[in-house]
Amino acid sequence: MSTCDQCVVRNRSICAALDENEIKLLNSIGRRRNLTAGESLIWEGEDSVLVANVIEGVLKLSTGTEDGHEQIVGVVYPSDFIGRPFGATTGYGVTALTDARVCVFSRRDFDGFAREHPSLGQKLLERTLGELDRTRRWMLLLGRKSASEKVASFLLELMERLVEPGCKVVFDQPSRQLELPFSRQQIADVLGLTIETVSRQLTRLKVEGTIGLPSRREVVIRNLDALVAGAG
């Protein structure tokens, strides 16, 4: 019996495309790996040697400029796919934001498997197209939105992505409580802002009553409409 049987993302990850036999085969070339918060799985600029599925936790994809500024170019959640198949170098590093569990494959093995199992390639394509859509929406945010719009948009996106099985969320309207997988600095790196600006925007939202900040790593959405309105 493969370990995939009990996998919590079995039906949401790209593996959903595969039948029992295929799963068994894929399982034989993959292995589980645990990451602790802050640990990196892939480094920017290295040849793409491995790919993975996220089982649990949140990870960031990030690049930096020469002068040390960092930009987070993507965030992945349980059931998401990580890495760059088909022989390219990775343009970004992959680092765990929280403790995480992933299912890793050597890129070579995975490429071969994907080529022989079109249904997997198909799922991967759909996922990649979706990711591209999301990334383009993020470009609008980075290029044209103000700091306050950025922070509001960030909270909304976070809410949507955390409200999925596999992540703990207390989901009782109209007050939604989120556990932030990001430090203030990381939020800044997602939004292309400085940590101080993020902090000021968050306290502004709190003072206005739009959100609550019970602790550094928690956010309560108190007024969803106001947040949506503020997202631009």
Place this chain on the structure above:
Amino acid sequence: MSTCDQCVVRNRSICAALDENEIKLLNSIGRRRNLTAGESLIWEGEDSVLVANVIEGVLKLSTGTEDGHEQIVGVVYPSDFIGRPFGATTGYGVTALTDARVCVFSRRDFDGFAREHPSLGQKLLERTLGELDRTRRWMLLLGRKSASEKVASFLLELMERLVEPGCKVVFDQPSRQLELPFSRQQIADVLGLTIETVSRQLTRLKVEGTIGLPSRREVVIRNLDALVAGAG
């Protein structure tokens, strides 16, 4: 004999994955279409009804904020693929920057064809992964680079993408002359800047001797090293 035989992007577009018979089949569900500069092929927010290959010309993908600011989220060149297969709504409009020729398919027909011909799906996947890489690099630019770095990066990327068959470029080192498919406003919309800032940065580069501006729609790279250094 299919019209694909004389197609200049036959071997660079996703069609390169197909053999003669498949091409004939694909050709039967597609048709050529000419666009004049400024004409739109797809509108933001509408259901994805068609996809296309670019044969000639340059097109932009763009979205806007509520308050009327526009952001160009992608630029496509000959042999690139346009549109959103697999039943989603398009998050951005597609508009010709220059006169252009494209090969369009109904999205439904194309989806079906892609599902039956995994080699096409495979090519599309590789292309989409590459596009995602490029888009993420652009996020770093939007989030973390200064106006001068943005403009320098823009010119470099433009140079790389125009130096491909199908686009007219005078390519004689060390002075490369490019024909700009963008107005100043469009450059601003790519970079997340205002038209005035773009103009000032360009004249600065000109005064420094890094570039020449023979006309509004032409750029000469006079000092590539300086441009690279300025791109951050």
Place this chain on the structure above:
DNA sequence: CGATGGTTTGAGATATATCAAACCTCGTGG
């Protein structure tokens, strides 16, 4: 407790946006 790392708050500097006017360029029509 006291140290440490992350966060908030404050005051000031600055890059870029905004507003406004002058300036080309190119097509049109007299």
Place this chain on the structure above:
DNA sequence: CCACGAGGTTTGATATATCTCAAACCATCG
């Protein structure tokens, strides 16, 4: 052929959002 007009572009002066630098603050963990 020249004058005109219109759109796009450049240049200038000023405003402002965000960054930068600095200090206070606060939670957490030994």
